[in-house]
Amino acid sequence: MTMLKQFGIIFFCSLLSPSQEVLSGLSCAISSRAMQNVLSDAIIHKGLLEQHLQGLVFPNIVGDGGLLNSPTSITGLHLVKSRFPKLSVVLLPGIGVQLIIAAKLELSGNCLVGLLSDLIDILVDVNITANVKCTNFESGTVQVVIEDCLCILGAIKIKILSGLLSLSINEIVLNQLRATLPGLLCPVVDIVINLVNIQLMGTLNAVIPVGTAGTIHYQLASLPFTSGLFLGLDLDGAVxxxxxxxxxHDSSASALPPLLDKFLVLVLRQSFISAVLSLLIQIPPQTFICTPEFFSGASRLQEAITTLAPAGCSMCRGTSPLSIKLALSGNPLILLEENKATVELSVMIQAFIQRLDGPILNLLLLKADLGLNAQVSIAGGRLVLGLSLG
Structure with missing residues (x-):
């Protein structure tokens, strides 16, 4: 079961409902550090933000120059690249997630001062703060919205190729960028966040094959919620x-363990694992003839079983060999205790004699309950369950 990978997806979703720490179904708690890593990878490192910033259309900057200065116009302004983009995440309890994106935007264009034309380069520090939350939960999906977006401009450096930079140009550029950049950058952040949500929700609502026996259908069970320490998610896992x-399988509520210094804590309900084991452990009935070639104590076993038969049963003491049939009875059950897991299996044992002319005579029918030690580990992003006799 590729569980961990499937839960990486929702690092992004934030919350609207009041903070709580009890979930039903499958549950996980995700730290802000883990969310920051996933979102930085999706938005910054994979170039999604840069791609949409490149599509920005900047308005022309025009200044009349006043009484002492020549008229100024800056046209063809475009983004060359964004430098040193960085994303950070802050959890807002009961509200959602706050994303903070900081970057240096390198702009370039044509500058006309009076009759003199020149190239102009602008480097501006921007800091975008967006409060994000999830709404409209339906059928395992949510809509992501930005409630507040604040864009603050920091230091602005302006360079003209000729080196002749007047105070009027500096003031015109500064005022125009402060007036226009927030209206350009916040919609870009909104688009990027919704694209990331679509990508991540697509991996969350997933169907995972369990061998050839069946599948597990995962989807978000309700709106996520935030506390001051983690993002909590409640998932449905239909087996x-x-x-x-x-x-x-039972989906009764249980408390999430403390996150401590971990990136993620995943809670798998005992009943859910038992349901998955019902798919994994599907052994067809096994029948074998109890002969010395198959089992060295076959003769003693047959003698011991036939002595249990009524005294008047002549067929029970014939020469036909004893046959034994083993079949699972009911579904397996896993019991979870502190630092210990046990898988219980019920096996029906049928001892019978089949005569040459066809009829079957049942001699013994037993139900045996087996307790197997279970060792749980994670290998290659998969949850591995090993079973052994105690």
Missing amino acids: KQVGGSIIP
């Missing part, structure tokens, strides 16, 4: 057999 029938 389906081949053919579509669902194996029921």
